[in-house]
Amino acid sequence: MTPAGSERPPVAAILALGLTQIIGYGTLYYSFSILAPDMARGLDWSAxxxxxxxxxxxxxxxLAAPAMGMWIDRFGAGRVMTVGSAIAAVALAGCAFAPGKAAFVAALIAVETTSNLVQYGAAFALLVQIRPRAAQRSITYLTLIGGFASTIFWPITTALHAHLSWQNVYLLFATLNLLVCLPIHALLARGAGTSGTGEKSGTAKRIEAGLPAAARRPAFILMITGFALQSFVNAALLVHMVPVMLALGLGAMAVIVGTLFGPSQVLSRFVNMVFGGGLPQLTLAVISxxxxxxxxxxxxLTAPSVAGAVVFAVIFGLGSGLSSIVQGTLPLALFGSEGYGQRQGKVMSARLAVSSTAPFALAFLMGNIGVSWSLSITAAFGAASVAAFLAIRPLMRTSAPAQTALAREP
Incomplete structure (x- = not known):
């Protein structure tokens, strides 16, 4: 048993990482939708x-995420995130200075590939490497902070873009990654290096797998399937939430209702932080x-009722918020801290590969079979993700005592 002090979440590291996650998601992902129309005009492209x-x-x-996960295990998440911040700055500047479409696409690929080095997957691994037995709580706290990224950066990007070109906004964001995120990641890399993972500090600080060896491969396939299907639903609705509600007849209220999504995400993480400490991670995955x-x-069932749409936005936000936590904690609970970075890379690969097609797929469906049938199919994908997570439970029966002990770890 590790001393109680070593099981407390590293608060300073979580707060510092929270800031870099807000900047990372805000500059590398959320800002794009605000700047995209101006990008399209400048490049003479359609939206x-x-x-x-x-x-x-x-x-x-x-597709690149599994290799990056291996780097995280080999070199340490802190070092990888430090290099990632530098590359992110260069990639954003590359987009800003791109002379044409091909150069812009190449730089954009660099931006979204580099995001794997600095966003949640790498940050979760860093928390595992800093203090494995506190990692589940640490991940919950980090996602609570990171949940404000869209709330902060959508209005910031809009305000900046009112006075600056999209190129200058991206250059400013590149500076944030270089001057704020890079030094923080470099400092945390030193802390992770001294705290160590299981290899450096002995097996006492490791989290052991909650599954027997024979069950790990099928459980991993089921887990990746569940996360991928969940990401499809989440990504499809995130992009099309307001258009979907407009198509269902909510009119001007669609935009107002859509704003409830972000606060609901944060609320779900806060509720889980306060009340969900003893909940097994697989149960949390099923709920999300x-x-x-x-x-x-x-x-x-309720459209075009505004009240029904409000309930939809809140419940969808709660599920999306919990899923961000589970993507970090469930692999740790099922498979332990050994090789966590590589597993996270594989999870990210499946999620991104599927979710990258989701906005186009839902738009195509809505254009050809209508909104109601499109949402029904999307809901079926969500139901399939529930089935995938539920199918893991029988595989855990032979190791129930281990899983119960792990679920109670702080």
């Missing part, structure tokens, strides 16, 4: 082509997966 380029960049970034299709069913 569809610009978002198509983003989808391609996300897909390629997803159930909420997404349930929200879609409510929207379909």
């Amino acid at each position: 569809q082509w610009i978002f198509g380029a983003l989808s391609a960049a996300l897909l390629i970034g997803g 997966a159930v909420l997404l299709p349930a929200a879609l069913v409510i929207l379909l």
Whole structure:
């Protein structure tokens, strides 16, 4: 048993990482939708082509994620994130200075590939490497802070873009990654190096796998399938939430209702932080997966009711917020801290590969079979993710005592 002091979450590291996650997600992902129309005009492209380029960049970034996960295990997450911050700055500047479409797409691919080095997957691994037995709580706290990225950066990007070109906004964001994120990641890399992972500080600080060896491969396949299907639903609705509600007849209220999504994400993480400490991570995964299709069913059954749309946005936000936590904690609970970075890379690869197609797929479906049928199919994908997570439970029966002990770790 490790001393109680060593099991406390590293608060300073979590706060510092929270800042870099807000900047990382805000500059590398959330700002794009605000700047995309101006990008399209400058490159003489349609908006569809610009978002198509983003989808391609996300897909390629997803394919590169497993290799990056191996780097995290080999070199340490802190070092990888430090280098990632420098590359992110260069990639954003590359987009700003791109002389044409091909150069812009290449730089955008670099942006979305580099995001794997500095966003949640790498940050979760860093928390595991700093203090493994506190990692589950640490990940929950980090996602609570990171949940404010869109709330902060959508208005910041909009305000900046009112006075600056999209190129200058990207150059400013490159500076943030270089002057704020890079030094923080470098400092945390030193802390991780002294705290160590299991290899450096002995097996006492490791988290052991909650599954027997024979069950790990099928459980991993089921887990990746569940996360991928969940990411499809989440990504499809995130891009099309307001257009979907407009198509269902909510009118001007669609935009107002859509703003409830972000606060609901943060609320779910806060509730889990306060009350979910003793909840097994697989149970939390099932709950998060159930909420997404349930929200879609409510929207379909109640449209064009504003009250129904509000319930939809809140429940969908709760499910999305919990899923961000589970993507970090479930692999740790099921498979332990050994090789965590590589597993995270594989999870990210599957999620990004599937979610990169989601906005286009939902737009195509809505254009050909209508909104109601499109949402029904999307809800079916969500239900399939629930089934995938539920199928893991029988594999855990032979190791129930180990899993119960792990679920109670702080």
